Amino acid sequence: ICEELVSFRRRLCDDDNDCAGQKPLRDTIAATLGIDDGDPNIRWDYTQVLTKGATGTLVKVTIYQSQP
Numbered sequence: 753i754c755e756e757l758v759s760f761r762r763r764l765c766d767d768d769n770d771c772a773g774q775k776p777l778r779d780t781i782a783a784t785l786g787i788d789d790g791d792p793n794i795r796w797d798y799t800q801v802l803t804k805g806a807t808g809t810l811v812k813v814t815i816y817q818s819q820p
Contacts, residue, residue: 753785753787753793753794753795753813753814753815753816754794754795754797754812754813754814754816755778755781755794755795755796755797755811755812755813755814756797756799756810756811756812756813756814757774757777757778757796757797757798757799757809757810757811758799758800758801758809758810758811758812759773759774759798759799759800759801759807759808759809760800760801760803760805760806760807760808760809760810761800761801761802761803761807762802762803762804762807763802764800764802765800767798770798770800771798774798774809777809777811778796781811781813782794785813
């Protein structure tokens with residue numbers, strides 16, 4: 753599973769603050785999927801986009817199935 757969290761911000765944060773700011777969302781996504789957010793089968797990617805428009809977060813979840 754790959755979780756991509758893209759924050760649209762008026763001012764960019766440093767990497768550790770961006771990641772820490774996404775922690776409640778990460779916990780909620782994992783709980784919704786019924787998995788632990790620290791599961792090694794999940795990859796969490798964080799990206800920031802500087803915007804003069806609306807702020808918010810885009811969440812993209814990609815689930816890969818194992819091949820038989």
